Amino acid sequence: MGRYFRTLRRFWGMALASEVEYRFNLLIELVAVVANLASSLFVLSLFFGDGHRLGGWSWPAALVVLGVHQLLDGLTITLLQPNLTRIVSHVQEGTLDFVLLKPIDSQFWLSCRTISPWGLPPMLAGLAVIGWAAQRAGAPADPTTLVIAGLMLLCSAVILYSLWFLIAASSIWFVKIWNATEVLRTLLTAGRYPISAYPPGLRLLLTVVLPIAFLTSVPAEAILGRATASWLVASGALALMCLLISRWFWRFALRSYTSASS
Amino acid sequence: MRRGLRIARVLLSTQYALMLEYRAEIALWSLSGVVPLLMLGLWSQSEAGQALGLGATGLSRYFLAAFVVRQFTVVWVIHAFEEDALQGRLSPLLLQPLQPLWRYVAAHLAEQLTRLPFLAAIVAVVMLVHPQAAWWPSPRALLLTALFTWLGFAVNFLLQTSITMLCFWSERASALDRLLFFPYLALSGLLAPLEAFPPGVRSLALATPFAYQVAIPARLLAGEPVAIGPALAVLGAWLALLLPLCLILWRAGVRRYGAMGA
Numbered sequence A: 001m002g003r004y005f006r007t008l009r010r011f012w013g014m015a016l017a018s019e020v021e022y023r024f025n026l027l028i029e030l031v032a033v034v035a036n037l038a039s040s041l042f043v044l045s046l047f048f049g050d051g052h053r054l055g056g057w058s059w060p061a062a063l064v065v066l067g068v069h070q071l072l073d074g075l076t077i078t079l080l081q082p083n084l085t086r087i088v089s090h091v092q093e094g095t096l097d098f099v100l101l102k103p104i105d106s107q108f109w110l111s112c113r114t115i116s117p118w119g120l121p122p123m124l125a126g127l128a129v130i131g132w133a134a135q136r137a138g139a140p141a142d143p144t145t146l147v148i149a150g151l152m153l154l155c156s157a158v159i160l161y162s163l164w165f166l167i168a169a170s171s172i173w174f175v176k177i178w179n180a181t182e183v184l185r186t187l188l189t190a191g192r193y194p195i196s197a198y199p200p201g202l203r204l205l206l207t208v209v210l211p212i213a214f215l216t217s218v219p220a221e222a223i224l225g226r227a228t229a230s231w232l233v234a235s236g237a238l239a240l241m242c243l244l245i246s247r248w249f250w251r252f253a254l255r256s257y258t259s260a261s262s
Numbered sequence B: 001m002r003r004g005l006r007i008a009r010v011l012l013s014t015q016y017a018l019m020l021e022y023r024a025e026i027a028l029w030s031l032s033g034v035v036p037l038l039m040l041g042l043w044s045q046s047e048a049g050q051a052l053g054l055g056a057t058g059l060s061r062y063f064l065a066a067f068v069v070r071q072f073t074v075v076w077v078i079h080a081f082e083e084d085a086l087q088g089r090l091s092p093l094l095l096q097p098l099q100p101l102w103r104y105v106a107a108h109l110a111e112q113l114t115r116l117p118f119l120a121a122i123v124a125v126v127m128l129v130h131p132q133a134a135w136w137p138s139p140r141a142l143l144l145t146a147l148f149t150w151l152g153f154a155v156n157f158l159l160q161t162s163i164t165m166l167c168f169w170s171e172r173a174s175a176l177d178r179l180l181f182f183p184y185l186a187l188s189g190l191l192a193p194l195e196a197f198p199p200g201v202r203s204l205a206l207a208t209p210f211a212y213q214v215a216i217p218a219r220l221l222a223g224e225p226v227a228i229g230p231a232l233a234v235l236g237a238w239l240a241l242l243l244p245l246c247l248i249l250w251r252a253g254v255r256r257y258g259a260m261g262a
Helices: A002-019 A023-051 A059-084 A086-093 A096-101 A106-112 A117-136 A143-172 A178-192 A200-209 A212-223 A229-255 B002-021 B023-032 B035-045 B055-070 B077-086 B090-095 B101-129 B139-168 B174-187 B199-207 B215-222 B228-256
Strands: none
Touching (some): A023 A059, A023 A117, A023 B174, A059 A143, A059 A212, A086 A096, A086 A143, A096 A106, A178 B023, B023 B101, B055 B101, B055 B139, B055 B215, B077 B090, B077 B139, B077 B174, B101 B139, B139 B174
16 A cells, blocks of 8 residues: 555655656646636526526525536646546556566556546636535535545545446457547536436436436535535445446446557 | 649648548547537526527537537647648658648548548438438528538638647647637537627627638528628638738748758
């Protein structure tokens, strides 16, 4: 275990050092965070003119959902995108062989090899929105709520990781998969709005088939202190299941991996 | 003139053949455009959507039209060009007696052609689920939609190409593309019909190129009223501004271009 932490520190230190080379990007990324937040706030606000509500959610409560989405978006930019989109080129160029030969778990290596600092601004923005909106919505700030909210956020992060990993790992068969992650990102924008705002058919689709409800709405409910036990258990079980599936799927995928030239 | 036609025919047919190779990828791209259909679900359910006065049919038609129109105004030149410039593939293109940007125009047009079958399939599915939303636009509406979609594509292409030219100065110009994406999301009408905007924002959106990527052609296709004269004036002004800008940046950029490794 200690070995994994030491490796992680080396990996990330190196990644940060190389990213700081592109200082011009820092400016762009900061402007992008502000622009992103402003545009999603604007679109969300269109649903709340004249005291309207969205799927039974008030404006501050819906803002919590948006904040959770921002937080997950930051996580995607920091960890998921830079690592998992690289599996494709490992398969294409045959360098996956070298990864598999290393004396370390290959899923861990592929998922944590590098880190991008550009996800931090969206994450901080997301946390700020959540904090402000939760207070406005009158969410209880007692330790139990905070712990449950933290656990739910962790679950949603695990689910998101597993979805990304499943798609990225399928590049073993379909060499060009870059677009599929882009489709996933687009579909995930559905998570900017509370799940109860969608019509029943779509709601079912976004809960059961593509578990977007568990990514943003369920943690938001937990933050607002109105989560029910059954949703909490379902979320935890789903996270565990997704993680196990991603684990199993990787082993299964490796069985049909035949290296680049064979 | 005849030479121009021959070049256009050869460019289009080769690019079409190339795009057909990537049809699975293009199917995924078409799928990633379903956001307007998700938004249709939200707007048709919400109190704010009912207050717009478009009616259920009006909303369905608008968002379905937005979905269709958007497939023909999407521009991705910056990503293709950045890769070509960084990897030095631009150098042989510069030697040919043809402005290399035409090649990218042809690639976009060919890709739109490849999208057609997937587009038809998705529209057919929506029609099956929502038969009451089906309509047949008048020939005049179809012609105007085609004209405005094409003009919108032209403006978008020039706008993106102007930013693309920064690839000559920076290695990561595609990051700038994201800065255009957020105002596009907010103002294009992809996520909300123009009726939902506050009046000030609506006039702002109509002065930017963004509303002409989705909202204006979609309204024409859905049979909603559009002020044709002012729309043409704004598009003409943007074309007159962006075309020279693009060419100036291209000249300056090529002079700076030293190929990779030089």
